[in-house]
Amino acid sequence: MLGDISFKRIDEEKDDLIRLARKIWENPEQGNREFIASDACTELLEKAGFEVERDYGGLPTALRAVYGSGHPVIGLLGEFDALPGLSQKDVCYRDPVVEGGWGHGCGHCLMCSANIGALIALRDEMEAKKLKGTIVFYACPAEETVGGKGAMASGGAFKELDIALCWHPGKFNRSSYSLLTGANSQIFKFYGKSAHAACDPQLGRSALDAVELMDVAANYLREHVPQDVRIHYCIINGGSAPNVVPDYAAVKYTFRALDINTMMDVEKRLHDIAKGAALMTGTRVEVERLGGCYPVLNNHVVADVVDECMRTIPMEEWSTENIEYARKLNETIPEEWKASVAFSKSAPDTQLHVGVMPIDEDNDYGSSDLGDVSHICPSCFYKGACFPIGANFHSWQVAAVTGMEIGFKSMINGARMTALTALRFLTEPELVEKAKEEFARSMTGKKYETMLPDKAEYPPRPVRE
Ligand SMILES: [Zn+2]
Secondary structure, three states, X not given: OOOHHHHXXXXXXXXXXXXXXXXXXXXXXXXXXXXXXXXXXXXXXXXXXXXXXXXXXXXXXXXXXXXXXXXXEEEEEEEOOOEOOOOOOOOOOOOOOOOOOOEOOOOHHHHHHHHHHHHHHHHHHHHHHOOOEEEEEEEEOOOOOOOHHHHHHHOOOOOOOOEEEEEEEEOOOEOEOOEEOEEEEEEEEEEOEOOEOOOOHHHOEOHHHHHHHHHHHXXXXXXXXXXXXXXXXXXXXXXXXXXXXXXXXXXXXXXXXXXXXXXXXXXXXXXXXHHHHHHHHOOEEEEEEEEEEOOEEOOHHHHHHHHHHHHHOOOOOOOHHHHHHHHHHHHOOXXXXXXXXXHHHXXXXXXXXXXXXXXXOOOEOOOOOHHHHHOOOOEEEEEEEOOOOOOOOOOHHHHXXXXXXXXXXXXXXXXXXXXXXXXXXXXXXXXXXXXXXXXXXXXXXXXXXXXXXXXXXXXXXXXXX
């Protein structure tokens, strides 16, 4: 049976995979500084006999490890960065390890373990069954901040792939057809002339006026963009004293849309607005690009295979203690928040999801740098039941479950889902072709170029004794 060897191997690797996940959870690190996580992944991969490419694509924590040869080439994408302010012990009440510190409130601590488990398992099954094809594991840094996958892609990553798979812990076991918005962040810097605001206002040219006029115009723009566009801004420099005409002011924008061409149109119009604001105020504008990510295009062919595999794999069962722990966490979540995440609709009496939800078709207004990969090859971003069912992404309740048994069971399920999905593509080449045909259709009129920041600076790897 397809997957039998893989599932057995994942069970044998369980202790090491859990140790790795726990280590990453105990050492929550900021994007592009995931040195402990990157070293721990390398150690486990090397122990399992893989050669690991470190500093992949020039990113100090990115990794690549490969098994097999020839097509199809299947990518397994893991992440390992944490979030600020979500430090949390593995207890079912709010108790940070470090007050205000970092924590795994999105569960990325589980993603590399799940994928390394799948990689090790797939090697066994491919060897035993003489399956042709290549499995590539990537550890992808900085998903939460600058979009590490785009930076990796600019170095040529993911071009080798026929299919990309990205399992992420979530509320439900659920595959996805959804689109997620892309996001692009830029700082508009205005330069004017300072003057005494009371004695010589005629000599001044206010950079703050330019920022305010830009923001007013951007708010008018909202009425004339498609419904899926989101525009957010904050003024990051508005001068320093009311009696001095500000000669410098800056505003940071993030804009999003479900289609890359819409995003590019919004960008052009915001740039025109900024030029108009500069012209009106006699100032000059410069734009600094902070980078961003593409909208996620979930490939329906891949999503269907993921869904079928989720329904086939043996799932870890929640113990009475797991359910009780989740129940206490669910109690800490406000009712209106639970309602907003379809708590009651999906599973009224469940603290942790059991089973497989129908494939998600609702679009999502958050963003993921998997969007970049999904514009390079057919991709799927699918979730595994892990969170207390009322909890949302980026919450301390998620950090409270991802370093203990609930998270580890979800990670093992994720390894199985990913391994079986990869095996389906390795053994059914017509599925790969169908996924590629759909990908080609979805890319009509679009092209992929990374949205790299103007200044990409990576911290050096720390020296250890
Ligand atoms: Zn995440």
